[in-house]
Amino acid sequence: MGFPKWRRVRQHFEGPVVEDIPARVEAELRRVLAVADAPQREPGGERGLAQPCVWPGMRVAITAGSRGIANIPLILQSVVRTLKQLGAEPFIVPAMGSHGGATAEGQREVLESLGVTEAFCEAPIRSSMDVVQIGTTPQGMPVFMDAYAAAADGVVVVGRVKLHTDFKSPIGIESGLMKMMAIGLGKHRQALEIHAYGVPGIRDHMPEVAKVVLASGKVLCGLAILENAFEQTAHIEAVEPARIPEREPELLRLSAAWMPKLPVDDADLLIVDEIGKNYSGTGMDTNIIGRIRIHGVPEPERPRIQYIFARDLSEASHGNALGIGLADLTTRRLLEKIDFQKMNEQALCSCSQQLGFVRVKPPQFQSCWPKFVDEA
Incomplete structure (x- = not known):
């Protein structure tokens, strides 16, 4: 049989890069937290959405998610060092919903696989699946928070802002600080509550849950991370609690403008060398491949790919495919x-069973290649 001719194509993407990450993190946190005229409060006092502040001995929880965010160990280390300079006593909490097999040890292992260790970040990692209820949304959904974070004097929410792979939000709240507060800090219990509604749960209920977390007064600030098309740190910005709901949609638009995309809208075959949770919550980014496969969610109009061939699973996924x-x-x-137990746990929790379906598995790529060519 005859094979088509091949030509190498090179894409060019543009986007800024943060050159000195520790300096940027420190400058941003000090801009928001180290305010001379910030209203003071006694430890344990009510603050609500007032100007945040840090006092000596303040116990501060720092969120760490399961995504493979560029430079995340260095970013978290910089947050720890800055908080210590301000007199606080920081610690890290895994904030990843049901990931890591929905176990405390599994979530610690996920962080360690990303390079987020106590030794490097210079702070203890306190991992638990225990939560406490801190409120209820206007729609009646209970709101939970990680027990360690709830017992702290304050929380710094660290998260990457990007397009979500399951839905498009009419208000611009997708994957970012709001989701980290709602599902990340809410652990497996909150993930079950939200995902029980399917896509409407994360699209409509998740922002409301995050607002209750903000109203609790626990959040000192958010630290938003944006990446460019090369998965490099492009932007780091500290956001005051009261501004997070309005600022996150603006950051989402900026992140979307820097995202990579395929060079064509129509393709016969897309070969993906490696899928994994460190790349996307759906293993490979649905915004790039043009497939979602979730009940009730329309498929993107483009790109249109006839076949997708996934070759391998990243080690950082710990078996979650x-x-x-x-x-x-x-x-x-x-x-x-x-690890089918881990994958099935998350598939059921997130109502994304189709994303766990295993399709054709040829013994080797060469055996299926003629089929691709014939049908193309």
């Missing part, structure tokens, strides 16, 4: 790496 259902074919190598 959720998103394999977006591919048409895969390999035995990938299948042997899957």
Whole structure:
């Protein structure tokens, strides 16, 4: 049979890069937290959404998610060092919903696989699946918070702002600080509450849950991270609690402008070398591949790809291959790496069962290549 001719194509993307991450993190946190005329309060006192402040001995929880964010160990280390300079006693809490098999040890392992360790970040990691209820949304949904974070004097919410892979928000709240406060800090219990409603849960209820977290007065600030098309740190910005709901949509638009995309809208075959939770919550970014495969969610109009072939699963995923259902074919190598308990736990929790479907698995790529060419 004849094979088509090949031509190498190079894409060019533009986007800024933060050159000195520790300096930027410190400058941003000091801009928001180290305010000379900030209204003081006694430890344990009510602050609500007033100007945040840090006092000597203040116990501050720092959120750490499960995504493979560029430079996240260095960013968290810089947050820890800055808070210590301000007199606080910081510690890190895993904020990742049901990830890590929905266990405390599993979530600690996820952080360690990302390079987020106590030794490097210079702060203890306090991992637990225990939560406390801190309120209720106007719609009647209970709001939970990680027990360690709830017992702290304040929380610094660290998270990447980007387009979500499951839905498009009419208010511009997708994957970012609001989601970190709602599902990340709410752990498995809150994830179950929100995902029980399917896509409307995360699209409509998640922002309301985050607002209750903000109203609790626990959040000192958010530290938003944006990346460019090369997965480099492009922007770091500290945001006051009261401004997070209005600022996050603006940051989302900026993040979307810097995202990579395929060079064509129509393709016969897309070969994905590696999928994984460190790349996207759905293993591979649905905004780039043009597939969502979630009940009730319309598929993107473009790009239009006939076949997607997923070759391997990242080690950082710890066996969670959720998103394999977006591919048409895969390999035995990938299948042997899957921890079905972890993947199924998250698939059921997030009502994304289709993303866990395993499709055709040829013994080797060469065996399916003629089929691709014939049908193209």
